[in-house]
């Protein structure tokens with residue numbers, strides 16, 4: 378199938394980008410990234426600069442393959458990362474507009490690649506457990522209710538891709554931050570530091586310049602891992618109680 | 627900064643203020659509607675005028691009323707500031723928008739709020755201001771009630787004979803319905819109340835509220851314009 382691509386090209390963080398048009402010959406079994414590989418091969422053969430895009434695992438677990446495809450982060454399929462999106466969902470002659478994730482806190486480095494270090498700094502602010510909690514046998518000595526373990530695991534499925542920020546009309550990072558807070562907060566090992574953790578992570582999230590949550594739930598709709606906005610409510614509860622129960626200002 | 631200012635200027639603190647002031651306004655609207663439905667009585671305005679007199683003279687109600695003005699202003703100013711900040715968090719916009727993953731109301735809370743505010747300015751300028759700060763309204767007395775009261779009823783009746791006033795009310799109430807269609811359940815989520823047991827109930831109540839209350843208010847101008 379022949380596709381028309383309209384791709385955002387930007388030399389570096391400081392330059393002004395623009396859309397460029399390309400045509401590419403793809404086949405239905407290709408993944409979206411393989412289709413871009415074909416395009417890049419074509420560009421290299423024509424001695425043009427290939428399109429920079431991020432990818433690593435190509436199996437939906439690393440969260441790097443960020444791009445907005447026809448207005449949707451990771452494209453039109455629910456619960457699917459770009460690398461897991463296949464060209465069989467497109468038809469011959471389609472035009473596909475590909476843009477980088479857009480948010481002040483995710484500056485474009487080049488073409489479709491954005492800098493998501495703001496997420497790393499939110500994790501550094503509190504998204505960890507300070508002591509070594511041991512190996513699996515140590516974990517198994519602490520009884521944990523099956524449904525609590527499941528909620529923690531569901532939140533832990535967040536791959537830090539940033540699609541929630543990209544989808545949110547306010548560029549809010551609440552779904553990501555709340556997934557990390559809930560992941561640790563549901564487990565006894567994580568509960569010890571929960572108050573300080575949630576406060577510090579929210580402070581960092583605000584400092585990074587993400588917008589405020591309006592509960593539009595676009596994040597949940599676009600999240601490739603199905604992270605629930607119930608985690609945001611849990612984080613709000615934890616935050617309000619931490620404000621009046623921790624000694625930190 | 628103290629922990630209180632830190633909290634109130636944090637993203638979640640700001641949202642808590644929106645949620646609590648919004649919920650206060652939601653409760654107020656029920657009381658306000660219950661009082662106003664007395665305008666539908668066929669008693670020449672007696673019940674309504676006596677009620678309006680009590681509402682504007684009772685000291686306890688005055689305290690609540692000043693709280694209400696403050697909360698509306700706080701909700702409005704905070705809402706506008708939040709919306710401006712949110713818009714600024716994405717300097718370079720998308721070329722292709724995404725309308726699928728959220729609702730019109732949730733994306734346009736500030737616009738809907740401003741429409742409500744425009745309506746409120748007309749509404750309060752016409753009734754509240756005239757009642758409290760001018761002598762435009764005639765005094766009337768009713769048997770069995772010792773004080774003379776202002777005849778707000780006649781002013782309401784006159785206002786609702788004007789098609790453009792009725793139209794402003796209808797537009798304001800549609801904006802209110804949409805604002806609450808998103809806002810009602812949003813306020814609970816902001817408070818941290820989300821659970822599969824009760825969230826569907828809150829969402830259902832929110833939909834009922836955001837339709838029934840604005841319709842209840844709309845009946846009054848429509849009744850005066852078309853029937854009276």
Ligand code: HEM
Pocket residue numbers: 589590591592641644645646647648649651652655698701702703705706708709735736738739740742743746805806808809810812813814816817
């Ligand atoms: C006076 C004009 C008004 C303006 C400018 C306004 C503005 C806003 C804005 C911008 C938001 C979104 C905040 C956010 O999600 O970040 C909001 C939320 C809300 N508004 Fe209003 N509003 C107004 C009047 C009202 C009225 C009259 C009511 C109730 C009867 C109301 C109830 C709510 C509720 C319940 C929310 C949800 C709070 C939350 O998400 O936690 N608003 N308003």
Ligand code: SF4
Pocket residue numbers: 534535536537538539540541542552553556596599600601602603604
């Ligand atoms: S919450 Fe979902 S969309 Fe957001 S970073 Fe995690 S996996 Fe990606």
Ligand code: FES
Pocket residue numbers: 431432433434435436437438439440441442458459460461
């Ligand atoms: S490349 Fe790893 S999730 Fe897509």
